[in-house]
Amino acid sequence: MRRALRLLESAGAHPNGAPAKQLAREAGLPLPTAYHLLRTLTHEGYLRREKGVFLLGAAVDRLVSGEGPGTGRTRRSVAESMERCRDLIGAPVYFAVYREGEIEIVAVADSPAAPAVAEWADFRETGYAHAIGQCLLSQLDDNARRDHLDRHPVRPLTPYSVADRRALLSRLGAMGRTGPVLERQEYALGHVCAAVPVRHGPVVAALATSVPLHQEGKLLPNVERLCKEIGNLLGPLEFSISI
Numbered sequence: 001m002r003r004a005l006r007l008l009e010s011a012g013a014h015p016n017g018a019p020a021k022q023l024a025r026e027a028g029l030p031l032p033t034a035y036h037l038l039r040t041l042t043h044e045g046y047l048r049r050e051k052g053v054f055l056l057g058a059a060v061d062r063l064v065s066g067e068g069p070g071t072g073r074t075r076r077s078v079a080e081s082m083e084r085c086r087d088l089i090g091a092p093v094y095f096a097v098y099r100e101g102e103i104e105i106v107a108v109a110d111s112p113a114a115p116a117v118a119e120w121a122d123f124r125e126t127g128y129a130h131a132i133g134q135c136l137l138s139q140l141d142d143n144a145r146r147d148h149l150d151r152h153p154v155r156p157l158t159p160y161s162v163a164d165r166r167a168l169l170s171r172l173g174a175m176g177r178t179g180p181v182l183e184r185q186e187y188a189l190g191h192v193c194a195a196v197p198v199r200h201g202p203v204v205a206a207l208a209t210s211v212p213l214h215q216e217g218k219l220l221p222n223v224e225r226l227c228k229e230i231g232n233l234l235g236p237l238e239f240s241i242s243i
Contacts, residue, residue, distance in 0.1 A: 003029055003104075004037050008046060008056070017053030033100045082109035085229050089222040091209045092116040094195075096123075098136040098204040101148065103127045117188050117210050121157055128168050129157045130187035135195035135206040138172045138181065145172065160185040180223050181206075185213065192216050194223045198230055 006027035011018060013026075024034030038054060041047045045059035085093045092110035096103060103124045110116040127133020128149070137145055146169075154165045162168045175181060183193045195208035207230060209222050 003027065003033065004041060004046075007034060007037055007041065011047055011054050012056055014053075014055075017050060017055040019053050023054060030100075036100060079107070079109070082107050085109065085207075085226060086111065086114065088229065089209060089218075089225050090114055091211050091218070091222055093226070094132060094208040094210075095198075096132045096136060096195075096206050096208065098140065101144075101151070103133050103136055105132070117191050117193070120188065125152045126155075126157060126187065127152065128154045129161050129183075131181045131183035131193035131195040131210075132206050132208045134168075134172065134175075134183060135181040135197055135208070136204055138175050139177045139197055139204045139206075145169070157187060158185055158189055160189075162186065180227075182219070184216075192219055194219050196223060196227055196230070 006029070007023055010023045010026040014022075018026075020034055020038055021031065023038070024031045027034065029037070038047060042049055042054070042057070045057045047054045048057040049055075082093055082095065086109040091114050092108065094105060094116070095107045096105045098104070105123055108116050121129075123130065123132070127137055137148060140148070149165055149168070154162060154168055156163060162171060178197060180194050180196045183195075185191065187193070190213050191210050192213055193208060193210040195206045198205040198207050207226055209219070209226060211218050211222070
């Protein structure tokens with residue numbers, strides 16, 4: 001979602017429009033990723049294409065004004081659904097997708113009493129070390145998984161991190177594509193995390209939670225509650241998946 005917003009910001013800086021290559025360059029995105037997002041944003045009405053350039057669309061005006069149907073309410077629905085899950089389990093909740101070859105954290109619901117794990121090392125580059133990334137990677141086929149690890153090599157982050165690529169591939173192959181993934185202090189010392197796959201057509205997605213190490217006994221019960229909530233979450237999260 002952050003990448004889509006960067007494209008919108010770039011488009012907004014050009015009242016007369018700008019071509020895809022220029023927007024991709026200004027937003028710092030690979031051109032294939034930018035094309036995918038531009039198509040989606042155009043389909044949703046946030047952009048319009050005229051004579052080869054992209055301009056802001058009517059949906060942006062509705063979003064700013066708070067008027068009209070669609071996105072404003074959908075965004076609130078996503079936030080409300082995530083917050084309901086957070087309150088249900090008393091722990092932070094994360095939603096992530098694997099898109100265009102990268103791990104993307106789409107939404108996080110936490111609170112002062114249940115803070116999210118601080119992103120001290122880029123989540124996109126360290127998927128091998130956290131439950132979210134391992135859950136997403138476990139859902140990929142062998143070629144996509146190996147391509148990801150070619151671009152983001154395994155480098156242990158803590159004494160508990162998986163040691164190397166071979167060990168990670170062995171673990172991913174053994175865990176399957178449907179069960180929960182547990183991770184204990186592999187990304188951040190003092191934290192344990194779990195993620196479960198979210199099946200939505202061809203989309204690779206995951207819902208996750210974390211707790212401090214001293215509350216580790218709460219992790220599996222929290223995961224069981226999240227699994228029961230996935231069906232209720234899918235509707236609101238469809239918007240996040242599409243963007």
